[in-house]
Amino acid sequence: MEELVFDKIRHGRISDNIVAQIKNAIFTGIYRPGDKLPSEKELISLFNVSRVPLREALRSLQEMGLITIRPGIGGGAFVNQMGIKPVSDSLFNMLRLGNINIGEIWEFRISIEPNIAFLASERRDQWDIKQIEEINSIREKAIQGRKAPVISNIDFHQAVAKASKNSLLIMVIDAIALILMEELKRFQFSLNDHRNIFKFHKEITESIKRKDSEKAKALMHEHLMDVKKRLKI
Incomplete structure (x- = not known):
């Protein structure tokens, strides 16, 4: 079968050509999750x-x-099962290589996350609410201890994305979260900033719990615009 799948390489960058052919074989279902590719010796001969x-x-x-x-x-x-994490990791690598700056990330977030909050309000289940409220609880305790809970800020947005039940949106937000964990270290939030951010998170959570999708959408937009001003980006 492999003789029909892969072509011998005669021109172009060799490694890129190999990658393209194997990717095509995976994406077209010739090799499925769990399948083993031909051995190194066989691939050397085939290509x-x-x-x-x-x-x-x-x-x-x-x-x-x-x-x-x-x-x-x-x-x-072996071909991987294409779950959310490997796709998010790959997207993260592509975003990094593309030198995407935080201003562009924030523009993207403002354009998409309000709609994610809308979907989360319509599709969330009790498990989603539990996860979001647990993250809020961690953030509240950190603020009371006068700490800077940047990670729980990002976790909140990932949990809202998961509640949307849209795999593509979850992948994108997870990839952006990986970048934000690094980028936000360069910015200093005051305790007052954290309190205001947490206030929005609680209000968004309540809207999602009530399934008030329009309110959740509006609050998420207002929240992201508010943080954008605080970051001065």
């Missing part, structure tokens, strides 16, 4: 390449979250 560009290509595919390389007897390159 008519040397070991170095092949290994470079396999490393790239692993970094994309598409495969896992297992060492030892019974090892090899």
Whole structure:
């Protein structure tokens, strides 16, 4: 079968060509989650390449979250189950490589997160409410202890995204969260800033609990605009 799947490489950047062919084989369902790719020796023969560009290509595919390389007897390159985390990690890497700045991230958040809050209000279940309220509780205790709970701020938005029940939105927000965890370290929030942010989070939570989708949407927009001003971006 492999002879029909892959073409021998005759031109272009070798490792990129290998990556493109294997990705296509995975995305078209020729290789499914859990399947093992041909051995290194077989791939070298199929692509008519040397070991170095092949290994470079396999490393790239692993970094994309598409495969896992297992060492030892019974090892090899296996196709991953494409859950949310590997896709989010890959998107994070692409955003980083694209030099996306925090101003662009915030514009994106303002354009999309109010609608995420809207969907969360309509689709949330009791487990979602429990998760959001637990995050709020952590944030409240941190503020009472006069600490800067940046992580719980990001966690709140991820929990709201999960309540939307839209896998693509969850992936995107998770990827953005990874960047924000680094970017927000450069900014100093006062205790008053944290109190105001938490006030919005509580109000958004109550709107989601009541299934008041329009209110949740409006509050999320107002919240993100407020933080944008505080960050001066």
